[in-house]
Amino acid sequence: MDSALRQALEDRRQQQLYRQRQVMHSAQQPQRRLGNEAVLSFCSNDYLGLAADSRVAAAMIEGARHYGVGSGASHLTAGHTDAHHQLELELAVFTGRQRALLFSSGYMANLGVMTALAGRRDAVFHDRLNHASLLDGALLSGARFRRYPHLDTASLERMLQTCQSQRRLVVTDGVFSMDGDQADLVALSALCQQHQAWLVVDDAHGFGVLGAKGGGSAAVSGLAADQLPVLIGTLGKAFGTAGAFVAGSDVLIETLIQFSRSYIYTTGLPPAVAEATRVSLALVQQEDWRRQHLQQLIQHFRQSCTAAGMSLLPSETPIQPLLIGCAGKAVRISEALLLQGVQVTAIRPPTVPAGSARLRVTLTATHTLEQVDRLVSNLKQVMESDDAAH
Numbered sequence: 295m296d297s298a299l300r301q302a303l304e305d306r307r308q309q310q311l312y313r314q315r316q317v318m319h320s321a322q323q324p325q326r327r328l329g330n331e332a333v334l335s336f337c338s339n340d341y342l343g344l345a346a347d348s349r350v351a352a353a354m355i356e357g358a359r360h361y362g363v364g365s366g367a368s369h370l371t372a373g374h375t376d377a378h379h380q381l382e383l384e385l386a387v388f389t390g391r392q393r394a395l396l397f398s399s400g401y402m403a404n405l406g407v408m409t410a411l412a413g414r415r416d417a418v419f420h421d422r423l424n425h426a427s428l429l430d431g432a433l434l435s436g437a438r439f440r441r442y443p444h445l446d447t448a449s450l451e452r453m454l455q456t457c458q459s460q461r462r463l464v465v466t467d468g469v470f471s472m473d474g475d476q477a478d479l480v481a482l483s484a485l486c487q488q489h490q491a492w493l494v495v496d497d498a499h500g501f502g503v504l505g506a507k508g509g510g511s512a513a514v515s516g517l518a519a520d521q522l523p524v525l526i527g528t529l530g531k532a533f534g535t536a537g538a539f540v541a542g543s544d545v546l547i548e549t550l551i552q553f554s555r556s557y558i559y560t561t562g563l564p565p566a567v568a569e570a571t572r573v574s575l576a577l578v579q580q581e582d583w584r585r586q587h588l589q590q591l592i593q594h595f596r597q598s599c600t601a602a603g604m605s606l607l608p609s610e611t612p613i614q615p616l617l618i619g620c621a622g623k624a625v626r627i628s629e630a631l632l633l634q635g636v637q638v639t640a641i642r643p644p645t646v647p648a649g650s651a652r653l654r655v656t657l658t659a660t661h662t663l664e665q666v667d668r669l670v671s672n673l674k675q676v677m678e679s680d681d682a683a684h
């Protein structure tokens with residue numbers, strides 16, 4: 295077996311696409327330990343800095359004392375506790391939807407939504423840069439599956455006009471995970487209304503970060519619940535814990551409970567994680583300073599990069615990629631930065647399209663302006679010496 299598998303690994307290595315895990319030795323925060331080295335990290339999706347918050351951690355410890363560690367069964371057998379139930383009620387209020395349903399991860403939520411809502415007679419339309427889990431869910435559903443160019447609602451409209459399928463689903467990230475730009479939900483929802491399509495929005499990177507109280511892309515759009523009927527959020531990013539939720543109508547949630555195999559056939563999230571998330575959900579809404587500071591860091595980073603002659607993608611979110619192009623160069627720069635004690639991940643195909651390898655800088659509310667200055671000055675230096683050497 296190993297000799298049959300080795301060739302594909304070797305090919306990946308040749309293409310500069312081989313991936314390796316870095317073993318971190320400390321909590322999720324800007325100053326981290328990587329082996330024996332201290333690094334200043336800009337790789338985390340913990341946008342509000344809640345993953346290591348002591349109040350969230352204390353809720354998890356208290357939850358473990360009360361409920362133990364594992365939920366012991368799936369939600370539909372005996373694994374659904376009042377911790378899960380309360381969190382679902384609170385997420386429904388937070389999103390302004392009738393109900394919310396917890397999943398064990400965002401990946402599973404997306405598989406569950408796509409397979410429960412679409413089947414062989416249906417058509418699913420995807421933005422080309424949607425998250426892999428949405429694409430995998432669409433493939434698994436067996437629906438006819440088409441991708442439209444990134445953010446191109448005119449192309450989507452042409453596809454919808456010629457579509458004969460019974461159900462049509464339009465599926466999009468709210469904030470695109472590797473680019474940081476945002477879908478035009480107002481335009482998409484108008485198109486969906488016009489062509490009787492259902493709009494599914496995965497706002498993994500919008501919830502907590504965008505909107506006055508962290509209500510995400512949906513809150514910013516100002517659209518009503520029936521115009522955005524299927525909302526997906528993950529809890530492992532701005533909420534700092536783990537898991538995911540789908541929010542929508544009572545009928546949608548009952549449909550997912552009955553038909554989502556990735557909901558039915560898996561062990562429930564540990565109740566202590568639900569308890570921790572209840573606290574982080576309250577903090578997300580109460581601590582506006584986290585969003586305000588984050589916005590200040592984003593503006594500062596963009597202005598400093600522009601002043602230093604580095605070009606950024608058009609993003610107003612904490613995801614601030616520097617487009618490099620060649621995968622080998624992106625890795626070289628990431629490695630050179632790490633030698634200077636700054637950690638920024640190189641993102642390569644197949645996570646992003648061929649020829650669009652990038653450094654994905656992410657900012658969090660626990661970074662300081664001085665740390666952003668250090669990032670920009672190291673970036674500039676490393677990019678200049680790389681240009682000089684190649």
Ligand SMILES: *Cc1c(COP(=O)(O)O)cnc(C)c1O
Binds near residue numbers: 399400402425
């Ligand atoms: C991270 C992410 C997911 C997956 O969520 P997990 O809880 O990490 O499995 C889904 N969609 C998008 C857009 C994401 O960025």
